Amino acid sequence: MRVGVISDTHGLLRPEALAALAGVDHILHAGDIGREGLVAELEQLAPVTAIRGNIDTAPWCAAYPELAEPELGGTRIHMRHDRKTLDFDPAASGIDVVISGHSHNPLIETVEGVVYLNPGAAGPRRFKLPVTLAILHLGAGAPRADLLHLID
Secondary structure (H helix, E strand, C coil), X not given: CXXXXXXXXXXXXXXXXHHHHCCCCEEEECCCCCCCCHHHHHXXXXXXXXXXXXXXXXXHHHHCCCEECCEECCEEEEEECCHXXXXXXXXXXXXXXXXXXXXXXXXXXXECCEEEEECCECCCCCCCCCEEEEEEECCXXXXXXXXXXXXX
């Protein structure tokens, strides 16, 4: 199972992001959506699980929770916008993957068997940080993620 992971779009859904997400089985948006209708555009590609981030304060944002725990491909995933607010031990809770955004810094690391994935920011460039999203591979074996750079 291929899962697209995107965050911090801040209202901008780049054509490069749509192209990178084409053909995925599911999309996870880790917050700072930024624009009503953006998730609906992603849903044209695949089912979407989205959470709201710190900029998602308009009335339409109430449709999105602050946290989500989808199970995809037999993998337990915990989603929250800011990893620094993590207030439990994912490994002790049976979580396989923790997905966050917020920092705009892409990161893939495994700690105590849990994959921590921040796909970076796919929206407007912030400072000199890259514009990225991730593909999460689920199924046989441990979860694995790849970062995709959308623009130079």
